[in-house]
Amino acid sequence: MRYGHFDDSRREYVITQPDTPLPWINYLGSEAYFGLISNTAGGYSFYRDARLRRITRYRYNNVPLDSGGRYLYLRDDAPPAEGGDEGAFWSPSWQPARHDLEDYACRHGLGYSIIGSTYRGIEAQTRYFVPLGDNLEIWQLTLTNHRSEAAHLSVFACVEFCLWDAWDDATNYQRNLSIGEVEVEDAVIYHKSEYRERRNHFAFFACSGEWAGFDTQRDVFLGLYGGWDKPAAVERGRSFNSVAHGWAPIGSHHVRVALEPGGTHQVVFLLGYHENPADRKFDPPTSSLIDKAGVKPIIARYLEPENVDAAFRALRAYWDDLLAVFQVDTPDVHTDRMVNVWNAYQCMVTFNLSRSASFFESGVGRGMGFRDSNQDLLGFVHMVPARARRRILDLAATQLESGGAYHQYQPLTKRGNDAVGANFNDDPLWLVLSVAAYLKETGDGSILDEPVPYDNQPGSEQPLYEHLQRSLRYTLDRLGPHGLPLIGRADWNDCLNLNTFSSTPGESFQTATSKDGETAESVFIAGLFVLAARELAAIARWRGLEEEAHTYEAEAARMETGVLEHGWDGDWFLRAYDDSSRKVGSRECQEGRIFVESQGICILAGIGLDGGAEGKGPLAEQALASVREHLVTPHGIVLHQPAYSRYYLHLGEISSYPPGYKENAGIFCHTNPWIMIAEAIVGHGDQAHDYYMRINPSAREAIADLHRCEPYVYAQMIAGRDAPTHGEAKNSWLTGTAAWNYVAISQWILGIRPTYAGLQVAPVVPSNWPGFTATRVFRGVTHRITVERVGEGNDVCLSVDGVPVPGDIVPLPPKGQTEVRVQVGLGRAQG
Numbered sequence: 001m002r003y004g005h006f007d008d009s010r011r012e013y014v015i016t017q018p019d020t021p022l023p024w025i026n027y028l029g030s031e032a033y034f035g036l037i038s039n040t041a042g043g044y045s046f047y048r049d050a051r052l053r054r055i056t057r058y059r060y061n062n063v064p065l066d067s068g069g070r071y072l073y074l075r076d077d078a079p080p081a082e083g084g085d086e087g088a089f090w091s092p093s094w095q096p097a098r099h100d101l102e103d104y105a106c107r108h109g110l111g112y113s114i115i116g117s118t119y120r121g122i123e124a125q126t127r128y129f130v131p132l133g134d135n136l137e138i139w140q141l142t143l144t145n146h147r148s149e150a151a152h153l154s155v156f157a158c159v160e161f162c163l164w165d166a167w168d169d170a171t172n173y174q175r176n177l178s179i180g181e182v183e184v185e186d187a188v189i190y191h192k193s194e195y196r197e198r199r200n201h202f203a204f205f206a207c208s209g210e211w212a213g214f215d216t217q218r219d220v221f222l223g224l225y226g227g228w229d230k231p232a233a234v235e236r237g238r239s240f241n242s243v244a245h246g247w248a249p250i251g252s253h254h255v256r257v258a259l260e261p262g263g264t265h266q267v268v269f270l271l272g273y274h275e276n277p278a279d280r281k282f283d284p285p286t287s288s289l290i291d292k293a294g295v296k297p298i299i300a301r302y303l304e305p306e307n308v309d310a311a312f313r314a315l316r317a318y319w320d321d322l323l324a325v326f327q328v329d330t331p332d333v334h335t336d337r338m339v340n341v342w343n344a345y346q347c348m349v350t351f352n353l354s355r356s357a358s359f360f361e362s363g364v365g366r367g368m369g370f371r372d373s374n375q376d377l378l379g380f381v382h383m384v385p386a387r388a389r390r391r392i393l394d395l396a397a398t399q400l401e402s403g404g405a406y407h408q409y410q411p412l413t414k415r416g417n418d419a420v421g422a423n424f425n426d427d428p429l430w431l432v433l434s435v436a437a438y439l440k441e442t443g444d445g446s447i448l449d450e451p452v453p454y455d456n457q458p459g460s461e462q463p464l465y466e467h468l469q470r471s472l473r474y475t476l477d478r479l480g481p482h483g484l485p486l487i488g489r490a491d492w493n494d495c496l497n498l499n500t501f502s503s504t505p506g507e508s509f510q511t512a513t514s515k516d517g518e519t520a521e522s523v524f525i526a527g528l529f530v531l532a533a534r535e536l537a538a539i540a541r542w543r544g545l546e547e548e549a550h551t552y553e554a555e556a557a558r559m560e561t562g563v564l565e566h567g568w569d570g571d572w573f574l575r576a577y578d579d580s581s582r583k584v585g586s587r588e589c590q591e592g593r594i595f596v597e598s599q600g601i602c603i604l605a606g607i608g609l610d611g612g613a614e615g616k617g618p619l620a621e622q623a624l625a626s627v628r629e630h631l632v633t634p635h636g637i638v639l640h641q642p643a644y645s646r647y648y649l650h651l652g653e654i655s656s657y658p659p660g661y662k663e664n665a666g667i668f669c670h671t672n673p674w675i676m677i678a679e680a681i682v683g684h685g686d687q688a689h690d691y692y693m694r695i696n697p698s699a700r701e702a703i704a705d706l707h708r709c710e711p712y713v714y715a716q717m718i719a720g721r722d723a724p725t726h727g728e729a730k731n732s733w734l735t736g737t738a739a740w741n742y743v744a745i746s747q748w749i750l751g752i753r754p755t756y757a758g759l760q761v762a763p764v765v766p767s768n769w770p771g772f773t774a775t776r777v778f779r780g781v782t783h784r785i786t787v788e789r790v791g792e793g794n795d796v797c798l799s800v801d802g803v804p805v806p807g808d809i810v811p812l813p814p815k816g817q818t819e820v821r822v823q824v825g826l827g828r829a830q831g
């Protein structure tokens, strides 16, 4: 069944049934203050770093599902004689009280969610969003009385504060239960645990409206054995005005609202984060009371409804501008809404959060991944090029002098750490791809000259260009017995741990090593190296360094030869050689005979496009035919086949998963677009788009009970054919799937691709598409593109502003011209 629908014109997904198969969430915030919000107002907020600056508390894996959030309660205060139902209370977002609501709807939009319902004639709509430029979230509640009598209501709002470090908060109770502190002043609740000592930040929770009371001690508000569904204060209709000293600080406001029949009223709640200068923390300076001079004007501004409305309009305009960079109109609605809205939006969310905080990533474990963030950039660079530039420089500054990279860095400090392991030998190569994407998008070569340190060490700065050179060198310095790159800890597939050999329960596959790492090799890294070396050659050539370009091309060619000699298995590309130099991903194997990653990346690198054995076609075609034969399911392309049926010491985490899940032959959606791109490269538009549709979230909306995750964003994984729950998705939102699908559909299937020379238009679309139109802002020029099919195949006949142009690249117009009309005749015209 369906739990909602797309409202394409408002760019919203409208959930009409609250008990979705999993919490269907959205993100608030686009700069520094962020929040996750589910369709029933569950979730939490943090400032910059989901671990170190957690503002509100959230308990993962809770019972019932998704408990804790930005909760409002409405209580009927009018006695029956006055038409009321005194004492009845409910949650307008369904959770946590879970009454049968009428007209429940959650509209997830771009950076905001509106959750509303009607209960016993009282309509309540809450718009949740984070305004641009400030570190707070707004809950704008509008109440409307549809009864024929006046209504007297109490509104209770509640958040549970986190004691800042989310990890300590969940573990260190002997300390935590004694440190909680708050202040309540002028109807604002300030959460200031640890402010007395080294922190200079605090949280605040404010409200407009007729303030009737507050609570700040959770167990007083709820009642000692009470739950969120039935807080004692709400039941009795009056706050306790409790002040937290230790235990569990919360912020709860009680506001009374009287509404005439048909009357409507707005209450604004603000939850925010504020930092004071270290020397202006206290007022008076010798006290431990917060100096509120800086925060008060911010609170006052957003308690004014006009300012809130203006901030919301600004947020909408911000998103409209970002999305306007690329818009399409194709014959397929699922393609349109993902490209135009949701896929681009998800790319921005991965830009902000990498893999840190979702309903599947707890926010305490993982910082920004080096490999992840470089790939994410491919999906957002066109929308926020200046921020992408900053991101590249931050990432490169965590690179090591060896050319290697920390596997992740902490967003708050921007320092690299190897908490989840080091020596993933693919890591540094992704930096070349992100820089190439940035250069093609912007033409801003100055980034290559930026001095960037290694490991953030002052004095070690070298131009970014040298970082890229060292990335390639890192691979070349680490070749194995077949001349292929040593895999190290793992490559893109974090779970292919060929040097780990772990037999200790619970030991991390990502940090344990028991081999010297001198033998196991990765064909995937070989392919990625060829791709990166060719990109660096193009960069060098663009900068006029012809000789260097030749060097990189020669290295790429040498590696390509290595792949053809030692990385081809007869019908597909091999995956790896293990620590005993036995093949992984070969027909010689019992299990794990064919892997998807090496097929994808090698073809992207241009390996196997020409030649090939008699009657069999080029290797790329053979590899793709093998993918089709062995790996494709109705729900997407699985990672390998056959799945590993048991644990193999020499393969590591990949074989730790039950068959069909995650890296053990799950549909790891990140890799599917590589195959779409490969199909596009060899000219198969029908096949490429068919694969695109299999995992397209919107196209899977109708099977929501099976798919379970949100129908508007990609999930990392869909259970593979070996799993009992084949087709069920997990780990939505924070996944490289977002960026790569965006690249696959926009740059390769629709074929609109930035190059150094201009915007390329080389569509490889389904044969039955009569054409499509697109608008792409590229280097400040709006390209209005019309593609019309004139015959079979993918030939391009280009004209720009009515003038025929050879090839398929739209030259950059003379300075000052801000718009071009691009006409493409697609296919070979008859006669």
Ligand code: BGC
Pocket (backbone or CB within 6 Å): 420, 494, 495, 510, 653, 662, 663
């Ligand atoms: C997961 C991988 C992930 C890794 C991160 C593994 O358990 O299966 O998908 O990349 O953890 O550390």
Ligand code: NOJ
Pocket (backbone or CB within 6 Å): 355, 369, 371, 372, 491, 492, 493, 494, 495, 663
């Ligand atoms: C998720 C990780 O974030 C990513 O870096 C990795 O490539 C995939 N899992 C595959 O293991």
